[in-house]
Amino acid sequence: MAKKFFGTDGIRGLTNKHPMTAEIAMKVGQAAGRHFLRGDHKHRVVIGKDTRLSGYMMENALVAGFTSVGMDVVQVGPMPTPAVALLTRSMRADLGVMISASHNPYHDNGIKLFGPDGFKLSDEDEFKIEAYLEEETILAPAADIGRAKRFEDARGRYIHAVKMSLPDHIRLDGLKIVCDCANGAAYQVAPSAFWELGAEVVTLGINPNGLNINDKCGSTDLAILQETVVSSGADIGVALDGDADRLIVVDEKGRVVDGDQLMALIGSSWSRNGLLRGDGIVATVMSNLGLERFLKTQNLDLIRANVGDRYVLEEMKKGGYNVGGEQSGHMILLDHGTTGDGTVAALQVLGELVESGKPASELLHLFDPVPQLLKNVRYGSGQPLESEKVKAVIAEAEKELEGSGRLLIRKSGTEPLIRVMAEGDDEGQVHAVVDRICAVVEEVAN
Template sequence: MARLFGTDGVRGLANATLTPDLAMKLAASAAHILAERDRTHPPVALVGRDPRASGEMLEAAVVAGLTSAGATVVRVGVLPTPAVAYLVGQTKADLGVMISASHNPMPDNGIKFFAAGGHKLDDELENAIEAHLSEDWERPTGRNIGRVHDLLDGAEAYIEHLVSSVGGPDSLTGLKVVIDCANGAAFEVAPEAYRRAGAEVVVIHGEPDGLNINEQCGSTHLDDLAAAVVEHGADLGVGLDGDADRCLAIDASGEVVDGDQLMAIMAVAMRDAGKLASDTLVATVMSNLGLKLAMREHGITLVETKVGDRYVLEELRNGGYALGGEQSGHVVMPEYATTGDGSLTLLQVMATMARTGKPLAQLASIVTRLPQILINVPVTDRTVAASAASVLAAVAEAETELAGAGRVLLRPSGTEQLVRVMVEAPSAEVAESVAERIAGVVRAA
């Protein structure tokens, strides 16, 4: 049986592979594994979701599972993933559950768990939750069944937290920003936080109806955002994804600023302020070689991890580092967050813009990106396709061809039936040619 957990929780087609029955069982199992047993009161679990229509169904199932295990449930409603993680820590809850498939299309949904303090789970805890699914347990009855409450001021607490991270109200006065909310979980809290921080805010794709989340918008579809930045004469644009745990940016001319560039801006600013622990940035192997070269030039060490913000988080915690993230826009600042937070990331970048008076394009120019091509190949079984002998041979041939002047990274997606083929090379033409060749072999396999 394949492992349920991917790189970011359990995801699937809502009501098909991710059913209410599975959601209920996962929630009950998580309550048993993540809550301390030596207690005098029931464990407390916070539950949030993004605005997908299926989230209403799955929330009901998750709440049923938690309460059936004797947990007290506190519903926080539609909020970003980082807001739920923050509130788990602030309320001293025993665990948190976020119902979201992040950047995935609307028919999908997912379940993410947080341990006490708002921290993502390591492999050991996820394996324990899966193992517990097949175990028998005594169900509480009577007064021992869990109860359900609503947290009404969770959004306000999170907004205040975001604004305080850049020094309070009016810290960003003079900057104009367009925010693409992806019709997702941050449609209310992100624009309000930026306004309170002093920025002039234009909102696009901020009207979720349960069906339009991530639909040709947000961090995975930046065309509308780029056009809006130019149209409104804004200083920058912020593209969030459905649960707002990541973001990408658009500069004033409409050009994309990716996660590598955002991390570089933040790393240099934090180093200059004496806040970059060990002068070290943590990133994944997917980051562009240009980031590594830029950090070397600025005297900053780059530590690489496997793909997935959870691995970045583990390295940040183990090494005591202050900044890490992914090219895709998951950026983590442990001083303020226990997980990636797209709204927080761009607030920090805008604070650097306000402090230095430099436009985003100038700040981002410290990274010269090596041409990089990423092709997502749909497959029936991502693990089998990625390990096929013909595919491995094609990768080895390409690496010999590039001869150290570039690199090839091939990996199965952690959340979808895709094999990701990434190639960096001295020119875009070479990168594209090599990537397409390998992708063709993957398709054939």
Template sequence: MTRKYFGTDGVRGRVGEAPITPDFVLKLGYAAGRVLCEGQSATRGHQRPTVLIGKDTRVSGYMLEAALEAGFAAAGVDVMLAGPIPTPAVAYLTRALRLDVGVVISASHNPYYDNGIKFFSGRGEKLPDEVELAIEAALDGEMGCAESANLGRASRIDDAAGRYIEFCKSTFPNEFDLRGMKIALDCANGAAYHIAPRVFHELGAEVIAIGREPNGFNINDKVGATAPAALCQFVIDNSADLGIALDGDGDRLMMVDAAGELYDGDKLLYVIARGQKAQGRLAGVVGTLMSNLGFQRAIEALGAPFVRAKVGDRYVLETLIEKGWKLGGENSGHIICLDRHSTGDGIISALQVLAALREQKKTLKEACADLEFYPQKLVNVRMASRCDWQSNAKVTAAIGQAEAELGELGRVLIRASGTEPLLRVMVEGREAARVEALADAIAAVVRAEFC
């Protein structure tokens, strides 16, 4: 069944434009509430379901929070409001408080004028497909209202941040601390601004921070995991031992070493994998189609299997569960440590990197010494409309020729953007000049055929 509203990570868009409007979000809350109530009647009798709502620091969060709260209440669902907290904090609190659903109002790393609604199940995982489809079906119906005696109530969790801080700290080994370490922290003016500094400070680090003064409009603005240049310079200017960059909702991570060099998700996954291998608990690693081939080779050199999922942390998680493995992620910085949390978490991932460095007595640079990244070239070809490039003989011939030249020491990846009329052409191999030439050659054939 084709999805009308839900993407790979909830419902997202520009505020004030469908579907991110107060009337739609009101109805979304009501529809999700009705699905919840129907599920509850089958499993818990007449007990009223309860949802947790958290948000990031966007100014539109106030409006959308109120709309969601009203929709759930109209459906007969109780609401607990957590205020601004990271997306993974909502997943944790939903599970820890034995609630039915967690809802996050956030557009992650997007600018402030975007926003979105994403859901977690009572187990702190993304909602199953069948539940999202049931909510979409309910959205097509009329909005009603429960009888006054059955309306939901709202309350606020005053200690949401404190509970999550203690949970994060619990994932760091008891035998280690961060004393003697100076950490530069970039909170992206987002949901972790009042949480991440306390986590690292309470574990013993000296913390200096940027991106911790949100005003509703500056989330992800020239700061955070998607704009790490500010942190790279901040680390150097303040002689920090390393830097940690989160994104607006706190589920993405980049790190910087003392020299200002950036470490992406692939490199950080490798550091964690090395640590788990040393402890004898690395079953396998899940990457994505965009994971660097050098990263794959390095994981395999550790003696661990590696598989690729589709791009998106949702698909990484699905593959981890299917394989029964615990570690996976994307080069964009979404890292999932299922032995620590049910979803990707920037703070917890950073703590796993720091624990591995502490145990191995290495710096980031030393821990990644055996990791050789292959050169990549990505060309975005803008199309007039979406095209069936897989059936075009000239395009497939160009791809085949490139793959033959690269052999086992490279790869070609062609994929359509999910949000724009773009065809992304990526070539990866050992020789940078050859990689660039092959990527440009394939892109030229695509342009000639479809542009």
């Protein structure tokens, strides 16, 4: 059964259009509050947000919803998604809420929910909350309505927690870092954490105005970061996204380092130091074949999950792994948090930079990615992947790439698109295979 509101990462959409309206946000607060009113203790929810203009509206609506069913609310203001997860757990809250649309433009927004353990909600919880959204709200008696308060110490608590992810003997003295916070949730905390550990920090994207989050800055637009790293003579550049659960790095030469290279570095480093659990890391089906081959040289496995950090986390918990992530920069390090944390991942990279004494251009390029090509084919209706003609061309391509490459065909979960991805040692072959499959899918779809 499909969900009506929740997607792969909470509820998300265009602000002031269904389902991202104040009315729905209040109902989500009431439904989620009802679901987590368990036991006879005083119930509490932690609410954080990024820097979007619509965050004020969504926050107030959620506060109204939660307090109306009897939950107290702790508002922490603009904070990274992983900070909300951490504070939910450390404050013994029953629920955590992050108001953010991550790397999307300012006009989108979203609602992410965390359980009392700091992990994102299960499908079962989300289905139950959706069921409550369809029912009449049970409001608290007047004397039991919840209270709301601002928590002023949230930033300090989170900064302390991320600094503790580095061993005590590691300092960042002498390191020059350019930090791009995407005019988003980490605009105060990430530069502070790096500075407190001794680094010289050049900041970008730290002047949010409600409309400029992820606008020509952050992990999805690296041009200014690359230019600044080179022109300022910095050792490394760090780019976060709007809610700071994603990290992309730029080396001192201005070259981009994606999540696959970062996972290779962190996984191999943790393995050498006896910290890696499960003798492998979890990535998604989109991670480059070069990463898989590199890990094999380290006697480590690559476990592939479906696209989406919740699926990476599911595989990590199931197999007992503590390092996972996505090519796009989500890094989940379960020893230090319950969800992706760009600042914690950055500190792991910076710690390695200090310990190794190597320049970032040498340290962060552990393997050569094999040529990879992804194309999307839009379709109207029907099931193009069920066509015998499409199945035949896919089978032919798989046979052609066998032993030297990999093919991935999947439907988009959010748009009427067929995603066709191939990778292999022969770039010309990769392009030819993708083009051939796309042509047949397009023919069938039309």
